[in-house]
Amino acid sequence: MSSKVNRHHYHHRFNAQSFPPPCPHLAEFRARNGSMPFRSLEDCLRAKPPCGRAAIRREPSEVPRCGACGESARPRLYACVACAAISCHAPPELSHAAAHATSMPPGHEIAVDVDRAELFCCACRDQIYDRDFDAAVVLSQSTTLKSATIQSAKPENLCKRRRVDYLPWSPDMRDRVLMESGSSPLVYGSDMPRGLRGLNNLGNTCFMNSVLQALLHTPPLRNYFLSDRHNRYYCKQKNGVTNSNAGGKRNVGTGDGNGNKNARLCLACDMDAMFSAIFSGDRTPYSPAKFLYSWWQHASNLASYQQQDAHEFFISMLDGIHEKVDKDRRKPHNQGHGDCCITHRVFSGILRSDVMCMACGFTSTTYDPCVDISLDLEPHQGGPAKSASMKTHPSCNGEADSLNSGQNCGISTLMGCLDRFTRPERLGADQKFFCQQCQVRQESLKQMSIRKLPLVSCFHIKRFEHSSIRKMSRKVDRYLQFPFSLDMTPYLSSSILRSRFGNRIFPFDGDEPDASNEMSSEFELFAVVTHRGKLDAGHYVTYLRLSNQWYKCDDAWVTQVNENIVRAAQGYMIFYVQKMFYYKASENQVAL
Amino acid sequence: MRNSVNRPPTPDAAEDLGKEPMFQEIINIKLIESGEKERLMELLRERLIECGWKDEMKALCRAFIKKKGRNDVTVDDLVRVITPKGRASIPDYIKAELLQRIRAYLVQAAV
Numbered sequence: 264m265s266s267k268v269n270r271h272h273y274h275h276r277f278n279a280q281s282f283p284p285p286c287p288h289l290a291e292f293r294a295r296n297g298s299m300p301f302r303s304l305e306d307c308l309r310a311k312p313p314c315g316r317a318a319i320r321r322e323p324s325e326v327p328r329c330g331a332c333g334e335s336a337r338p339r340l341y342a343c344v345a346c347a348a349i350s351c352h353a354p355p356e357l358s359h360a361a362a363h364a365t366s367m368p369p370g371h372e373i374a375v376d377v378d379r380a381e382l383f384c385c386a387c388r389d390q391i392y393d394r395d396f397d398a399a400v401v402l403s404q405s406t407t408l409k410s411a412t413i414q415s416a417k418p419e420n421l422c423k424r425r426r427v428d429y430l431p432w433s434p435d436m437r438d439r440v441l442m443e444s445g446s447s448p449l450v451y452g453s454d455m456p457r458g459l460r461g462l463n464n465l466g467n468t469c470f471m472n473s474v475l476q477a478l479l480h481t482p483p484l485r486n487y488f489l490s491d492r493h494n495r496y497y498c499k500q501k502n503g504v505t506n507s508n509a510g511g512k513r514n515v516g517t518g519d520g521n522g523n524k525n526a527r528l529c530l531a532c533d534m535d536a537m538f539s540a541i542f543s544g545d546r547t548p549y550s551p552a553k554f555l556y557s558w559w560q561h562a563s564n565l566a567s568y569q570q571q572d573a574h575e576f577f578i579s580m581l582d583g584i585h586e587k588v589d590k591d592r593r594k595p596h597n598q599g600h601g602d603c604c605i606t607h608r609v610f611s612g613i614l615r616s617d618v619m620c621m622a623c624g625f626t627s628t629t630y631d632p633c634v635d636i637s638l639d640l641e642p643h644q645g646g647p648a649k650s651a652s653m654k655t656h657p658s659c660n661g662e663a664d665s666l667n668s669g670q671n672c673g674i675s676t677l678m679g680c681l682d683r684f685t686r687p688e689r690l691g692a693d694q695k696f697f698c699q700q701c702q703v704r705q706e707s708l709k710q711m712s713i714r715k716l717p718l719v720s721c722f723h724i725k726r727f728e729h730s731s732i733r734k735m736s737r738k739v740d741r742y743l744q745f746p747f748s749l750d751m752t753p754y755l756s757s758s759i760l761r762s763r764f765g766n767r768i769f770p771f772d773g774d775e776p777d778a779s780n781e782m783s784s785e786f787e788l789f790a791v792v793t794h795r796g797k798l799d800a801g802h803y804v805t806y807l808r809l810s811n812q813w814y815k816c817d818d819a820w821v822t823q824v825n826e827n828i829v830r831a832a833q834g835y836m837i838f839y840v841q842k843m844f845y846y847k848a849s850e851n852q853v854a855l
Numbered sequence: 856m857r858n859s860v861n862r863p864p865t866p867d868a869a870e871d872l873g874k875e876p877m878f879q880e881i882i883n884i885k886l887i888e889s890g891e892k893e894r895l896m897e898l899l900r901e902r903l904i905e906c907g908w909k910d911e912m913k914a915l916c917r918a919f920i921k922k923k924g925r926n927d928v929t930v931d932d933l934v935r936v937i938t939p940k941g942r943a944s945i946p947d948y949i950k951a952e953l954l955q956r957i958r959a960y961l962v963q964a965a966v
Contacts, residue, residue, distance in 0.1 A: 389929035
């Protein structure tokens, strides 16, 4: 891979490692004048709250007009960096900017867009980027907004997380002997990979079966339980169930029955039992009766044979395992670091919410942990509003073929939903937010972004629409297109924050240097829970991806299917896992 | 005479109120000086993002760049390619809203 290809790596994130090289005119300009002319533009940079949009004006109320034709209403007006002459640029008919560059002595090719504060080379007729200029613009925007930003409860654990490089390991002779003596090899089924086993429907329990199938094949969760990290025998022993005299704890009197029952109830132990059964190599369908019973104990309000919501079950189950496994009960989950239990370690991420006052630019930031992301489907008006010219693709120079967003055709995509999730949203007049700087309720702009990505992202598509007007709910069956590989970079807080500054090179890491963004934001799809039917009567089916093969898990029936079937399915909960894991450096320096 | 003979038609929002260039000039300056133009621009930006127009344009640009090759595309190319489609696909309700706003402004500014 040549270095040229590396430098032009097209990435949503526009960072210091991948910026376009200067055009010859810019290089010459820099060589002759250094960075002084850009610095002197700093005085003319005006940043306007709330978004801090930067413009170039000699005085705050200046009306820029083209020196050649006097027009001030052009969409693009450029100011020459060398002599401050303003010219318009409206190709192909007119370009006084280009005329200026050719008519003046060399050195007047570089200009700046007065409304966007972006550099332009009039000779090359293209946008150019300069590190020093962008630094000056970002600085002016930051100083306008910086005094207004207060961060509340910034998660302290995210800074300076040390990482250990991956070290490959293979067993030596002694390890091999140990492993072989303590275990027996599984019979390898040639037709299907290990771990694929149907789950019997115990009475409308497809909501549970579908989620369980997805969790049984969630790589970090599967690895955790299969490497005996939660041993059900040891756990029961610790809770003093088998031996009422154990550890000096005595269950006295009537507490005996209840205490024993609660101690015996451990969803993680039941998960452990299930993992052992599913991966045992036995192909007959398994009945998760014990697990169902334990879950009913935990979520007694949902204990019935009625149909339930899979997502509700998912949340309830994660919560149940957390309660029983939480190592340190004093640390509540609101930190989002996932040190409390395995389910949070796997699924917990942190969302950042910024609320910006429209009047003064004051921004209030909060961080909230989450175990999944619930996404709204696009409202239906997105389709018909487009004019006919958008739909006739073949006539438009073949641009249609590589449209991966698909929005022109009216198809909803997962990335489209994520775009809408992280889009700045105006809180209307009836939702005014109290601005601490203005000391009064103001209209504001709210924007969500992802501060920390979880190991496994679960996207829950809100397919149930409740209408309070009609007092009824209905299911939204609209198809949602989801990719097999997903790059979450554009939805990270760092990207969202950067995009507020416009099209810039960042010589520094913005205001949030954190190692967690160095790690890959690339995710791979591994499970899709789909729903078919109506709001109150339907059926859940899970599709699993193992070794790039897709399998359909419909209660007790597991079959191999083509990936196109999966692409066409109606996704309800979509699971992605990070492509690359990393090892966290241990606090105690124990020898590896 | 400060106006160029070959001036291309500029279909900005104030067009239907007067075809004479001088009149348009005055309106534009008035809009800028009072800060109304900035507010209208912000409103327009917000509406175009809300209805998905910005995302569509982004997708068109990406498709064009993919087809032509990253290194062969200039800003002018992109503007030339998406301008006709962009202009055609703006929803009518947005145009109506902006015209309404400009009319209202002019009425109160003329007093």
